[in-house]
Amino acid sequence: MxxxxxxxxxxxxxxxxxxxxxxxxxxxxxxxxxxxxxxxxxxxxxNSTRDHESLLRKLHQLGYNFRIDEILSSAMMAAEVIASEKKNASVFVVGEQGLINELKYRGLQIITSENEKADYVVVGLDRQCTYEKLRIAMSHIRKGAKFIATNTDNTLPQSNGSFIPGAGALIAALKAAVGKEPDLICGKPSPFxxxxxxxxxxxxxxxxxxxxxxxxxxxxxxxxxxxxxxxxxxxxxxxxxxxxxxxxxxxxxxxxxxxxxxxxxxxxxxxxxxxxxx
Ligand SMILES: [Mg+2]
The missing domain is CATH 3.40.50.1000 (HAD superfamily/HAD-like)
Known part of the structure; x- marks a missing residue:
């Protein structure tokens, strides 16, 4: 070799x-x-469901002593890209608390209603996603918010061998509703x-x-x-x-x-x- x-x-x-x-x-x-x-x-x-602290904690608990500068998740990437494009940007999130935390760490404003103006809509895995959340996300994108996908994995394998819908399944629903591709896909297989x-x-x-x-x-x-x-x-x-x-x-x-x-x-x-x- x-x-x-x-x-x-x-x-x-x-x-x-x-x-x-x-x-x-x-x-x-x-x-x-x-x-x-x-x-x-x-x-x-x-993974877009954990913030960097939670990801490091999990790795440490399993015996992996990685440092903060040695990890990067699709949630961290989304937060970093948005913060570098627009300081204090307002973001509507279809995602879990870890993603919300990560966006907040970067000083971004999380909005939850249709009436506030969103600069960005970020979509990641959301195991509590509702039709109402997708409806508001769609409304913001139609009004000009940038559409950011954390990752497009369609399925997520579980430890018992079964699968659940991944972030990609939610992104596909929103893509169909707004009739366009995300402006940025942070996760693999994108090279970013x-x-x-x-x-x-x-x-x-x-x-x-x-x-x-x-x-x-x-x-x-x-x-x-x-x-x-x-x-x-x-x-x-x-x-x-x-x-x-x-x-x-x-x-x-x-x-x-x-x-x-x-x-x-x-x-x-x-x-x-x-x-x-x-
Ligand atoms: Mg893997």
């Missing part, structure tokens, strides 16, 4: 670092080993989340690997962003279905490193600090 030296590894969270409320076996140890080799690590997740994280960590795309469990978001997005993808089999794809799912998503299986789990990552021949090689 050709030796590929990297400075950093970026990870998806659910299905890669943990499954539901359980860490992937050997995962926390693997992250420590990568750090010990001088490889920088970061988490890039489409990857590129923002590289900027945050001051790394270049050819200096990192992206480790994910979903081909249509993690792996597809890595390829689009120009980052070497690693597919792990602790999430939604099995060894038997991996090649087929990659081909269905128009990705050459030769381009993708497939590993059973992140536990195997520190032992790959190609993992090593760029600094060691120069």
């Amino acid at each position: 050709r030796k590929l030296f990297v400075k950093g590894c970026l990870f998806d969270a659910d299905g890669v670092l943990y499954r539901g409320s359980e860490p992937i076996e050997g995962g926390p140890e693997a992250i420590k080993q990568l750090r010990a080799k001088g490889i920088r690590v970061g988490v890039v997740t489409n 989340l990857y590129l923002k994280m590289l900027e945050k960590m001051n790394l270049k795309k050819d200096e990192v690997l992206f480790v994910g469990d979903r081909v249509e978001t993690d792996i597809k997005g890595s390829v689009v962003a120009g980052i070497k993808p690693v597919l792990v089999l602790t999430g939604v794809v099995t060894r038997e279905t991996a090649d087929q799912v990659l081909i269905e998503n128009k990705i050459d299986p030769e381009q993708v490193v497939v590993l059973h789990s992140i536990k195997d990552l520190p032992w790959l021949e190609f993992i090593g600090s760029l600094a060691d090689n120069t």
Whole structure:
């Protein structure tokens, strides 16, 4: 195998670092080993239901000692983009408390009625979404509010093996109602989340690997962003279905490193600090 030296590894969270409320076996140890080799690590997740404090708390509870500058979620990205475009912007949210908190952290004004003016409508996963919320969101977009989607995952796997509708299902409903695509999709497979994280960590795309469990978001997005993808089999794809799912998503299986789990990552021949090689 050709030796590929990297400075950093970026990870998806659910299905890669943990499954539901359980860490992937050997995962926390693997992250420590990568750090010990001088490889920088970061988490890039489409999850829009947690604010950064809650996400860090969950990672810490599962044994992963990531810092605030090493995590980026679609909720954090939405808040950052809006705050950089318009200070104190007013936002109508179809989403949960974590997303609302994240927008507030950035000094954005949350509005809840149809009568106030919204600069933005942000849509993420909302397990309490009502027809009324979608109606108000539609009204704001028709009046000129920018339509921001946190992520477009249509389904969300549950720890018992079942699925629930994801943020993408709600966004699809609103898209149909307003007759237009979102002005911005923050999450994977859009390249923005990857590129923002590289900027945050001051790394270049050819200096990192992206480790994910979903081909249509993690792996597809890595390829689009120009980052070497690693597919792990602790999430939604099995060894038997991996090649087929990659081909269905128009990705050459030769381009993708497939590993059973992140536990195997520190032992790959190609993992090593760029600094060691120069
Ligand atoms: Mg995942």
